[in-house]
Structure formats: C-alpha cells, structure tokens
Amino acid sequence: MNTKTVAVIGLGYIGLPTAVALAGAGHTVKGMDTNPSHVDAVNAGKVPFLEPGLDEALGEVHSRGLLSASLQTGPAEVFIVAVPTPFKGDHQADLSYVMAAADEISPYVAKGALVVLESTSPPGTTQALAARIEANRPELRGELLFAHCPERVLPGKIMVEIFANDRIIGGLTPQAAQEAAQLYGTFCRGQIRLTDAKTAELSKLAENSFRDVNIAFANELAKISESLGIDVWELIEQANLHPRVNILRPGPGVGGHCIAVDPWFIVDAAPRLSRLIRTAREVNDSRPDDVVAQARELLTQSGWSQGQPVRIAALGLAFKPDVDDLRSSPAITVAQKLAEIPGVEVLCCEPNVQALPAGLQELANVSLANLEEATGAAELVVGLVAHRQFKELDPATITAPVLDTCGIWR
Secondary structure, eight states: OOOOEEEEEOOSTTHHHHHHHHHHTTOEEEEEOSOHHHHHHHHTTOOSSOOTTHHHHHHHHHHTTOEEEESSOOOOSEEEEOOOOOEETTTEEOOHHHHHHHHHHGGGOOTTOEEEEOSOOOTTHHHHHHHHHHHHOGGGTTSSEEEEOOOOOOTTSHHHHHHHSOEEEEESSHHHHHHHHHHHTTTOOSOEEEEEHHHHHHHHHHHHHHHHHHHHHHHHHHHHHHHHTOOHHHHHHHHTTSTTOOOOOOOSOOOSSSTTTHHHHHHHHSTTTOHHHHHHHHHHHTHHHHHHHHHHHHHHHTTOOTTSOEEEEEEOOSSSTTOOOOTTOHHHHHHHHHHTSTTEEEEEEOTTOSSOOHHHHTOTTEEEOOHHHHHHHOSEEEEOSOOHHHHTSOGGGOOSOEEESSOTTO
C-alpha cells in the first residue's frame, strides 16, 4: 500500500475519527484544530468527547506514532477539511470555516496535492474551496486535485460505520475522484461510488433531508394525535403493522449538526422548488413549542397557576441518545423555554456531560441534577432524550406526572 502524509483540518466528531481511521491504515496523519484542549487531548492519546471505540483506536495509533495534533497545519500530500458548516441569518450556509481552512492549508499545498472536503456543504462548495486555494496560490492553478467525500456516520456508532458504510466521492476532475477513492479505500470496507463534486454534495443533503421529512411526518402525527386524544405510540405501532409502512418515532424536535442543518442548504440553493423540505424543517423546529405547551397544560391540570414555584425535571440535553453531543439539540431549546415560564425551576439531567451548556449556564433557575435528584424533586418530569440510564428507570417509581416526548418508556 502506498501510504501518504495526511493533514486533517478539524479534529471534532468527524475529523478525529477520520484521522484515526487513516492512521490505523498506516498513513502518517497530522491533525490540526483551533481548540488547544482538543490538540492537547489528542497528543496525550485521549478523545475530547464521547464516542464508543474511539478511545481505544486513538490510543493504538498514538502509541505507534502515526497521529499527532497541532494548532497549525504543515506540509502534506493530502489535506482533508472537516470543519463545521453551520447556517447563518435566514438559514444561509456559513462557509467561513471552510474558507478559513482553505487559507490555512494554502501555504503548504504543492503540485499534485489532493484536497478533500469532508464537511457537509451546499452544492458548489468544493469548487469554491478550490477557487480560494488557487487564488492564494495562482502558480498552482490546474496542478491540484479537489474532491468531496461526505461522511455518512451515526454518532455513537462512528467507529463501526466509518469502516463499513458505503462512500460517495465526487471530484472536480475524474483524476481527483480516483485519487480520493484510493485513499479512502485503504480503510473503507464499503463500496466507494465515484461521481462529480456537486452531485456528491447534494447527495449528502438529500439523505438528511429525506430523514428530516420522515421525522416531520412522525412529529406532525404526534401533534394531531394529542389534539384528538389518541396515544401516538399505539397509533404508530398499529400503522407499522402494514408491510410497507415504517413510521419513525416522534420526539421534541430534531438536533445535531446534520439533519437539523442540511435541509436548509437545499432550501437556500433552490428556495422556490423546495417547499416540502422547508415545511418539514418548520414542523420539526416547532416541536419544542409543542412540548412546552403540553408541559404547561399538565401543570395547569395539576392545579398549578403561573408564577407559582414549580420544579420541572428535563431528562436529557443531548441531541440523541447515549452521546454527549449537544449541537442544535431541541432538548436544550425546551429547557430554555421552560425556564422562561414564571415560577418554573428546571432540573436538567444529562448523564453524559459534567456542566450545563452555555445557553443554560447563565439562567439562575436552571441547574444540573442527577437522575434521582431530578425525578425525586420535580412536580413534572419531561422526558426529552431516550438515554440508556433513563430507559433502565422504572417509570412507576416516578410520583410526578410524566411527559414522555420521545418514548423512553414505550
């Protein structure tokens, strides 16, 4: 195998597992991140976030001297960009991190270098990345290879899926796609499909938009069921008996850096043509308000009046079960909105973090509590994330009313 020197820009939830996978395949990997604590952790052989199996894999390649990290990149044969691509303003893509990565690596690219964009991005971003680097290094125009290889992994199972899942690789040229495929083929056991960069970019957005639309259907059913006095969990169980029906489970919204963000990139690229995708996003974004309204109704039914002191336990802050990733989590939005109700004190229980996130830390009526404290002291328990620790709890031991938004005990 022809091993390479690879620079990975961004050592977060995608960049670090990718760096570890490449190092495990024998490549010499130099990670770069702007967060000093991430750099220090990686250089100590430690993972700065929760992801099953990553600790052991990082420890192995670290002990072999195949992976190091720094606050600045350097020369390499391959550069992989795995930085955030959030949205800004009216749900427009914020490509500032991608462009900053382009500026970071521009001094170090050489003739024949391969630059791979892993970050989920709107159509045309790989071309924009190439244009930025070539503007910085005009003497290398036409001498560099650019490709897009979007990640397709599930947090909590990344160290399984990064090896097993099929990959799409889109190049600005066929040669770029081929070169990238050879690199990813050193660790990817799934099928590698080649296409152009713009198709690869839209493919990843389409995958997550498909999921978002299906989640929106389940969340809309939950709202309809509540208005009609129907148990949505029984409804979905009965409907799914049909051999060609598979309705997903509703929840308090959609979070994470992918499904809650990527559909907006399609809406921004084709606003007049993406009515269904926009509506699904609006349905899912409205779910925290639905949950808060349900909580208010349950409190009122129990005799509470607004302004009266009352404690609400919010079970879960992560965007999905059994991870510590809080990005775009609807559970945090629910906790914030509950805290806005006069008289309410929110007891947040999130077993995978040690401190409240910034959006909750500054609120005097919000605190972090363990499961026993939260459920024992609360007058209302709101289940927001189906963490393993919550599912193991017998709901019969909870004396307060329970609003289970995600089917923890179903």
